[in-house]
Amino acid sequence: MSKSIVSMVSFEDPYTSLKKLIEECDGFAGLNPEDKIxxxxxxxxxxxxLPFPPFGVITTTTVIHALVRLLKENGFNHLTIGEGGLPKAHSQDPSVYQTIGYEDLAKQYGLELVDFNQGRFGQVDFGNFTLSIAQSVLDADKIINVPVLKTHNQAKVSLGIKNMKGVLSRKSKMFCHGLGEFDLLETFPRIIEKLPVALTIIDGVYTLEKGPGHTGKAFRKNLLIASRDPLACDLVGAEVLGYKGEEVPYLQDYAKRNRRSLSLDDLKIKGERLEEHRQFVDYDWEWTKENTGPIGFEKRGITGLAIRKYDNSLCTGCSVLFNPMLILMMSSFNGQPFPNIELVSGKSQSASEGFAKTILFGKCACDLNKDNPHIQQAIAVKGCPPDLKDFEELLRAEGIKVNYEEYVNYRQHIFDRYRPEDGFELNHWQVKEGTEEVNE
Known part of the structure; x- marks a missing residue:
């Protein structure tokens, strides 16, 4: 049996680097000119x-631009770019594609843009569960998957297999954060098995510690990884981040289910030497041993408050707001102990005995604990996901004076730490003027 090829190329000029990357793994070999890609x-x-640093969080437009150009030059004309981002987690706007240059790409190259959240979904049977997948994904003949090289605080790494969770309906995304056999790590790895992913390109222009969101810390990495084999590509991506395949539960599960090896010896890696790029990138936020909150809270002397660490049942919508919630709670600390408060979230955390107040963060926590006899006073932060302004008002009504401006300042601080002189270039999310137009 021949070995799957994984190519690794240093990122320099986007077009030249990506062209070399694809040639090394024969990335277009599985495509037909008539394919809807x-x-x-x-x-x-x-x-x-608020300021939003996309470094290590969002696929760089410069890589997408180079990919589209190469596809058109090779005679592939039926191209669509599609994604299903988070609704309501932050202020959303139909112009997100315009903001990151995709509308310019559509005009220049005659391709279609699709927002999965705005279209129809088809039901796909996975045996013990069913998921709704965007119809535009199901209608595609081939898919080119372009994830970011980043860590994930629930899944350890977020690469090609994880990126396909974005094709689901909102309800199905929430389902994938279930319990038991429907745990996150048991569900999302199944999605890619039903889809015609012909090529995975991991965008490692930047990489992200404690991802997958912008509250993690990004680093300039300058690396591209590609393979026609999704598992092979993710195994190499995980190794670059410092994780062996057997250390990542969902990769282990995927390999076992598909009777695949996790050994890099069974792959053919071309281009850059993996050893020269492997560097451990932490995925997890450190909590106290007593599970009362982040280590940073303990160092600040915060007491009288127990914020239980998120688990896999915390959906992406709530997880995006989890860090802002922590900043708001921290902003209310005035040197005195909190009034014996516990905060629970997700689908599995039940309120404990002995707390004067219990904050139920999000609809799932509210539903799970609505009849919990341990709760003396509930502060129900409803919503799916909750609204930070509502959270602020509810706490203020209980005498907990959070300061939203501190969260705004925190966001500015995150943005300001990425300086152009250190290699962080926002123009990586733009289509540069003067690039050659490709006609059909």
Missing amino acids: LIKPNIVSWDFE
Whole structure:
């Protein structure tokens, strides 16, 4: 049996680097000129109200641009770019595609843009569960998957297999954060098995510690990874991030179910030497041993408050708001202990005994704990996901004076730490003027 080829190329000029990457793994070999080809980037969300650093979070437009140009030059003309970002997690706007240059690409190259959230969905049977997948994905003959090289605080790494969760309806995305056999790590790896992913290109221009959102810390990496074999590509991506395949539960599960090896010895890696790029990138936020909150809270002397660490049942909508919630809670600390408060979230966390107040963060926590006899006073932060302004008002009504401006300042701080002189270039999410137009 021949070995799957994975190519690795240093990112320099986007077009030249990507062309070499694809040639090394014969990436277009599985495509037919008449194929309807869907390009699936990673666009988790965008924020039009507060500073948003996309580094290591969102697929760079410069890589997507080079890919589209190469496809057109090779005679592939039926191209669509599609994604299903998070609705309501932050202020959303139909112009997100315009903001990151996709509308310019559509005009220049005659391709179609699709927002999965705005279209129809088809039901796909996975045996013990069913998921709704965007019809435009099901209609594609081939899919080119373009994730980011980043870590994930629930899944350890978020690469090609994880990126396909974005093709689901909102309800199905929430279902994938279930319990037991429907745990996140048991559900999302199944999605790619039903889809015609012909090529995976991992965008490692930047990489992200403690991802997958912008509250993690990004680094300039300058690496592209590609393979026609999704598992092979993810195994190499995980190794670059410092994780062996057997250390990533969902890769282990995928390999077992598909009777595949996790050994890099069974792959043929071409181009860059993996050893020169492997560097551990932490995925997890450290909590106290007593599970009362982040280590940072303990270091600040915060007491009288127990914020239980998120688990896999916390949906992406709530997880995006989890860090802002922490910042708001921290902003209310005035040196005195909190009034014996517990905060629970997700589908599995039940309120504990002995707390004067219990904050139920999000609809799932509210539903699970509505009849919990341990709760003396509930502060129900409803919503799917909750609204930060509502959260602020509810806490203020209980005498907990959070300061939203501190969260705004925190967001500005995150944005300001990425300086152009350190290699962080926002123009990687733009289509440069003067690029050669390709006609059919």
